Amino acid sequence: MEKTMERKKYKVKRKISAYEIVIGCVLALYSFILIFLFGWAFLSSLRNHGAFRSDALAFPEGLKWKNYTDVFKTLKLSYIEGRSKVWVKLDTMFLNSLIYAGVGGLIQTFFTAAVAYCCARYKGFTSSLLRNVVIVTLIIPVVGTMPSLLDILHNMKLHDTWMGIFVQRVSFCTTYFLIFYAAFGAISWEYAESAFIDGASHSRVFFQIMLPLVKTLLITVFILLFVQYWNDYQNPWMLIPSMPTAARGLYHYLNDPISMGMNDENVPRQIAAGVIIFVPIFTIFVIFRDKIMGNLTEGGIKG
Amino acid sequence: MAKPNVFAKMKQKGTLFYWAIVILPILNYLVFFIGVNFNSIVLAFKDVYILKGEKHIDWVKFDNFKTILRDSQVLEYLVKNSMMYFAVTVCVIIPLTLLFSYYIFKKYFASGFFKVMIFMPSVICSMVLAIFYLNFTNEILDKIIFKPRIALMKKDEYATAVMIALFIIGGFSSNILLFLNAMSQMSLSVLEAARIDGASEIRTFWSVVLPSIWGTIVEMIVIAMAGIATQQANLQAMFGNEARNKMRTVGYHIFVSIFTDGFESETNYPYCSAFGLLATLVIAPCTLISRYLMRKFGPSEE
Numbered sequence: 001m002e003k004t005m006e007r008k009k010y011k012v013k014r015k016i017s018a019y020e021i022v023i024g025c026v027l028a029l030y031s032f033i034l035i036f037l038f039g040w041a042f043l044s045s046l047r048n049h050g051a052f053r054s055d056a057l058a059f060p061e062g063l064k065w066k067n068y069t070d071v072f073k074t075l076k077l078s079y080i081e082g083r084s085k086v087w088v089k090l091d092t093m094f095l096n097s098l099i100y101a102g103v104g105g106l107i108q109t110f111f112t113a114a115v116a117y118c119c120a121r122y123k124g125f126t127s128s129l130l131r132n133v134v135i136v137t138l139i140i141p142v143v144g145t146m147p148s149l150l151d152i153l154h155n156m157k158l159h160d161t162w163m164g165i166f167v168q169r170v171s172f173c174t175t176y177f178l179i180f181y182a183a184f185g186a187i188s189w190e191y192a193e194s195a196f197i198d199g200a201s202h203s204r205v206f207f208q209i210m211l212p213l214v215k216t217l218l219i220t221v222f223i224l225l226f227v228q229y230w231n232d233y234q235n236p237w238m239l240i241p242s243m244p245t246a247a248r249g250l251y252h253y254l255n256d257p258i259s260m261g262m263n264d265e266n267v268p269r270q271i272a273a274g275v276i277i278f279v280p281i282f283t284i285f286v287i288f289r290d291k292i293m294g295n296l297t298e299g300g301i302k303g
Numbered sequence: 304m305a306k307p308n309v310f311a312k313m314k315q316k317g318t319l320f321y322w323a324i325v326i327l328p329i330l331n332y333l334v335f336f337i338g339v340n341f342n343s344i345v346l347a348f349k350d351v352y353i354l355k356g357e358k359h360i361d362w363v364k365f366d367n368f369k370t371i372l373r374d375s376q377v378l379e380y381l382v383k384n385s386m387m388y389f390a391v392t393v394c395v396i397i398p399l400t401l402l403f404s405y406y407i408f409k410k411y412f413a414s415g416f417f418k419v420m421i422f423m424p425s426v427i428c429s430m431v432l433a434i435f436y437l438n439f440t441n442e443i444l445d446k447i448i449f450k451p452r453i454a455l456m457k458k459d460e461y462a463t464a465v466m467i468a469l470f471i472i473g474g475f476s477s478n479i480l481l482f483l484n485a486m487s488q489m490s491l492s493v494l495e496a497a498r499i500d501g502a503s504e505i506r507t508f509w510s511v512v513l514p515s516i517w518g519t520i521v522e523m524i525v526i527a528m529a530g531i532a533t534q535q536a537n538l539q540a541m542f543g544n545e546a547r548n549k550m551r552t553v554g555y556h557i558f559v560s561i562f563t564d565g566f567e568s569e570t571n572y573p574y575c576s577a578f579g580l581l582a583t584l585v586i587a588p589c590t591l592i593s594r595y596l597m598r599k600f601g602p603s604e605e
Contacts, residue, residue: 017503017504018504018505019402019406019503019504019505019508020406020409020411020412020504023402023403023405023406023411024406024411024412024413026399026402026403027403027406027413027417027420027421028413028417030417030420030421030472030475031416031417031420033472034420034423034424034472035420037435037436037439038435040435040439040443041434041435041438041439044438052442056442056443056446056447057443057447111327111328114324114328115324115325115328117324118321118324118325122317122321126321126325130325130329133332137336139525139529139590139591139594140587140590140591141528141529141530141532141533141583141586141587141590142340142579142583142587143532143533143553143554143557143578143579143580143582143583143586144343144532144557144575144576144578144579144580144582144583145339145340145343145576145579146557146558146561146575147343147346147561147571147572147573147575147576147579148339148340148342148343148346148572148576149335149339150561150567150569150572151342151346151569151572152334152335152338152339152342154569167331167335168331168335170327170328170330170331171328171331171332171335172328172332173332173336201320202317202319202320202321203320203323206320206324227426230428231426231427231428231429231430233428233430234539234558238561238567241567247428247430250428250430250431250434251430251539251540251543254430254433254434254437254543255542255543255544255545256543267438267442270434270438271434271435271438273434274430274431274434274435275431277428277430277431278427278428278431281426281427281428282426282427284426285423285426289419289422292422292426293418293419293422293480
């Protein structure tokens with residue numbers, strides 16, 4: 001009886017530990033700030049500029065989507081082709097984002113996984129060299145190589161081309177290499193041996209047996225890379241200036257509205273532009289949140 | 304007797320498959336890592352200029368480095384600000400992320416919801432966060448909360464505080480999963496023993512959790528240190544290319560130095576490369592030595 005009382009007392013004590021209360025309150029405050037910020041931004045995007053200026057905290061008078069339609073009309077970027085100015089609209093920017101993030105993410109996911117598989121399963125000098133190259137490259141910080149990269153791309157005539165972007169994605173020196181390496185290393189080689197006995201080639205074993213076994217990991221890495229590239233505006237700005245992505249368009253919409261032919265600063269419209277760019281990636285996050293936030297470890301996916 | 308077919312032997316051993324897979328990534332590494340870095344070093348000692356519409360390149364020895372060091376006032380701001388963001392990462396973001404991670408690891412109240420909230424900023428484009436945050440600062444903090452209006456973003460000291468707050472808000476998400484992974488690999492029996500011994504939450508955290516995940520903490524600090532000279536701290540998203548000198552970081556300064564009047568210009572490449580090389584020469588050894596020392600003298604699981 002006494003023991004039961006003690007246990008109950010202990011449980012009660014655990015529930016109300018100072019740590020839990022303090023950190024819980026800090027996390028609640030943090031979440032409140034984020035929810036308030038995003039909620040306020042969404043509501044503000046539904047207001048007109050005048051009403052917003054007079055009271056930034058008031059609720060919108062109704063669901064007015066004019067700012068959103070205005071963004072689709074006004075958010076455009078120009079570049080010079082020959083002697084003429086070419087305008088790129090938001091729908092094309094979304095398409096560019098999709099190509100930049102989708103194709104780039106696919107290429108990088110495939111090559112990282114493929115090289116990791118080779119290194120994990122075909123032991124030898126080259127494999128250990130490649131693995132060490134990844135580790136050294138990840139450890140040593142290198143700063144300010146963008147000008148040099150631009151210089152090389154200009155010289156190779158790859159600047160401002162999709163090819164110039166995609167050849168850069170045929171890389172393997174990322175943290176994901178180590179994750180794939182551990183995942184392939186943990187898979188029993190007996191699957192492959194059985195397939196070899198049945199006459200399967202090495203490429204068939206890789207594509208039809210090994211890749212499906214790490215499918216979850218492949219999807220997770222692809223989603224993470226897709227999100228990273230979708231949000232990237234600096235690299236597309238530098239490397240593919242005539243193929244602007246949506247994130248880059250948003251950057252110029254905020255920082256250089258005059259270049260888009262707008263001479264007034266319309267805050268709700270700017271916020272609406274932010275919401276438009278935010279919605280696709282937020283949807284992906286909501287759908288795949290368990291995969292994205294799954295325990296991405298060096299042993300693959302846990303939990 | 305027929306000679307053994309070398310091609311067939313290679314096919315059987317998987318050599319052909321192996322090289323078919325790795326050859327392109329190796330070439331990529333040679334061009335886009337080795338080549339780019341080598342070219343960056345070479346560019347640092349060159350001067351590129353346009354004369355009568357034609358590009359000219361001269362060797363200028365250490366002139367680019369002298370130009371960087373000559374402007375000591377700007378350099379001082381850049382180093383000070385970059386170090387400040389590093390200090391915020393190490394002293395505020397990493398410790399708070401650790402405490403948050405432990406809360407989520409222990410599955411306390413609403414931990415699943417808080418995990419999503421902490422992680423969310425990492426999937427949002429920094430431009431989107433900047434637009435929302437900048438307007439929130441200008442329209443609510445500045446107009447409604449601080450009366451009379453103090454023009455937060457126009458004054459360096461206030462603007463820096465606003466930028467640090469944004470840096471902290473977006474800073475937890477990148478580390479949280481790594482800390483949670485490290486904690487999930489801790490020995491549960493040690494945690495259970497601490498609980499049975501009546502150790503408080505803080506004591507368990509300090510004496511059991513911290514030593515168990517010290518390796519991950521070291522890696523986080525090393526990543527932050529390696530990123531000192533690349534950290535742009537949302538300056539590009541908030542101010543475009545026009546952030547004032549007093550607010551600039553090394554990473555931001557190098558990036559915007561590529562532009563002249565809003566356009567990328569090849570004539571600026573040597574200066575940026577020299578700045579990058581200088582930063583790498585200082586930061587790379589510091590990072591490697593710190594990593595070694597923290598691993599050697601940090602708390603042990605024993």
